[in-house]
Amino acid sequence: MADFDFNVIWSSLPFLWQGLQLSLWLTFLSIIGGIVLGTLLALARLSGILPLSLIAATYVNLIRSVPLILVIFWFYFLVPLVLGRPIGSFYSALIAFVLFEAAYYSEIMRAGIQSVKRGQIHAGQSTGLNYWQIQRYVVLPQAFRNMIPILVTQGIILFQDTSLVFVVSLRDFMTASSIVARTEGRLVEMYLFAAVVYFVICFSGSMLVRSLKSRMST
């Protein structure tokens, strides 16, 4: 068994912290973008307008059947091609994550919207609200509330997913750990440390979900 050298973690903390900040920032932006786009997709799917719901359903099912790594590769290749100029790895990754996670968030929001009782919509209609007002003031607030625990759970999964930007060498926490691991030749310490950090963050997140759930059920 190799003798451990945990000093390497201490001395590279600033570098790792920068990586972790990038991971958290990417997670945050992707959650916001994913929920917004996902909600629009869910509304399109439940709109009752056939072409619209068909397009939304096709998009969601297509994205949900391919791996995230492939989607990241797709956008690394496509975004500069479409825009005609490179926009940097962070924004390519961000676009890939928003478009990928939107498909998953849309399924959650769809279930949330369907959990709102019909009577609520009828009540909205009879008070003279139009479609957008009903969604904005009646359906979505309740759908969102009902789904908060699952939305947070998906956020935790998204945070774990951001480690995959490793495949395009964007310097998130995972890539930073692996750079230190290689340059210092301390693979065991660094990967175990990365595992501990991810575990602490994700486990705290799932504790939060648990307390949200029990608070909502009372």
Added chain:
Amino acid sequence: MNYNWNWAVLFEEQYLSWLISGFGWTVSVALSAWCIALVIGALVGVGKTVPNRVIRAVSATYVEIFRNVPLLVQMFIWYFAVPELLPDDWGRWMKRDMPNPEFVTAVIALALYTASRIAEQVRAGIETVPPGLTSAATAHGLSVSQTYRYVLLPISFRMIVPPLTSEFLTVFKNSSLALTIGLLELTAQSQQIAEYTFQGFEAFTAATVIYVCIALVATGLMQLLEKYTRIPGYVGTEG
């Protein structure tokens, strides 16, 4: 957008065989990991519901650890860290003599990760069996293991087939992470074709189409299984 289309590149000798071999690795990793994950997942899932507190705690710890660390980190730990942590002889064997090290490592990592997710489904399945059935079994004088064997498991395994469908799809998608430790599965091969030929659009489209086909076939198979295992007249299995 300035792009030279060349779909024929996908059917050129070398690249076509890259795609086929990538497809082969993706399916082998996913199916091998799935079989192992089903066994471990079922054991751990049952472990989370048994009366024995020690077994419950061990199972819960397993699930929390494997679920809360990204699969990529787990892959790296199995590949880079575990051989160093094992006794010298075993570590040397893993690094030098183990056949197909990337494949074996990817399967182990993916299987143990997927098992933690299956365990949660199994636990949920067992918990949805009405408590009256367990009481009835106890009243009949069945032991704990008999209750599981004859009452809880036959019902709950049939009830968790629908949620397992999405896990089954996920295992194929997650097998793409094997590329990070150097296994040339489908995603890696398409990326490699894109790099060699500069025909990224065609290469990634090919991979996407193959993944969609895998998803369609997998969903179809699971729906057949669902039909076959549905419990007639049971709550939540209408139609």
